[in-house]
Amino acid sequence: MKTKSNILIVSAVIIFLFMSSCDIFNSSKPDYSNKILFTSERSGTKQLYVVDPDGKNIEKITSGIYSHEWGRWSPNADKIVCNTSQWMSPYDYDQFMVIVKPNSLYRNMLSYGNLFEWHPDSNLIIYEYDNSGGWGDYTTNIYTEISKSTVIQNSLLSGIEDRTPSYSPDGTLIAFASNRDFLDEWSPRCELYIMSSDGSDQQRLTYLDTTST
Numbered sequence: 318m319k320t321k322s323n324i325l326i327v328s329a330v331i332i333f334l335f336m337s338s339c340d341i342f343n344s345s346k347p348d349y350s351n352k353i354l355f356t357s358e359r360s361g362t363k364q365l366y367v368v369d370p371d372g373k374n375i376e377k378i379t380s381g382i383y384s385h386e387w388g389r390w391s392p393n394a395d396k397i398v399c400n401t402s403q404w405m406s407p408y409d410y411d412q413f414m415v416i417v418k419p420n421s422l423y424r425n426m427l428s429y430g431n432l433f434e435w436h437p438d439s440n441l442i443i444y445e446y447d448n449s450g451g452w453g454d455y456t457t458n459i460y461t462e463i464s465k466s467t468v469i470q471n472s473l474l475s476g477i478e479d480r481t482p483s484y485s486p487d488g489t490l491i492a493f494a495s496n497r498d499f500l501d502e503w504s505p506r507c508e509l510y511i512m513s514s515d516g517s518d519q520q521r522l523t524y525l526d527t528t529s530t
Contacts (some may be wrong), residue, residue, distance in 0.1 A: 379417060392439050396439070403426075427463070
């Protein structure tokens with residue numbers, strides 16, 4: 318009986334070692350923290366790819382008949398927000414935002430939006446979107462969204478473009494570009510502004526000289 322028990326123990330150890338060496342039992346996740354994310358049409362449809370900083374090990378991480386582009390890593394590099402042509406009608410101009418995980422079926426469709434960025438804690442995404450719906454009206458607002466959708470900078474006048482929002486490293490401030498002080502000029506012109514993360518305390522930062530060439 319003792320010999321039989323020893324054989325069973327040895328067999329169990331061998332099976333455990335074999336299973337542990339198989340990829341299917343490897344619970345570790347790929348590390349994308351040092352990968353560059355980019356968009357390419359090399360497969361025929363715009364998809365997201367990653368590559369090492371030295372240009373090696375290119376890997377396609379989204380696929381399908383729908384395009385994926387303008388990807389942005391979450392701070393911990395486990396999720397990506399990007400634009401997709403999925404859910405778009407033939408008459409749509411703006412693209413939907415979607416959160417995906419690399420090489421995964423996980424998809425969280427958000428709303429229309431462009432030029433997005435993650436909050437440092439990965440719980441919010443800030444983006445711009447023109448929801449005026451009128452021809453010739455270029456009013457653009459800044460929103461935040463994941464679990465909620467809130468206009469944190471609501472332009473009061475038609476034609477104002479508040480664009481390209483970006484969080485400060487601690488997430489308490491938002492920098493953005495706006496043409497709010499130059500609506501009477503023919504040529505488009507923007508200056509840099511800053512505001513608190515809730516949209517309050519808006520301040521202009523730059524004053525460029527338009528007379529210089």
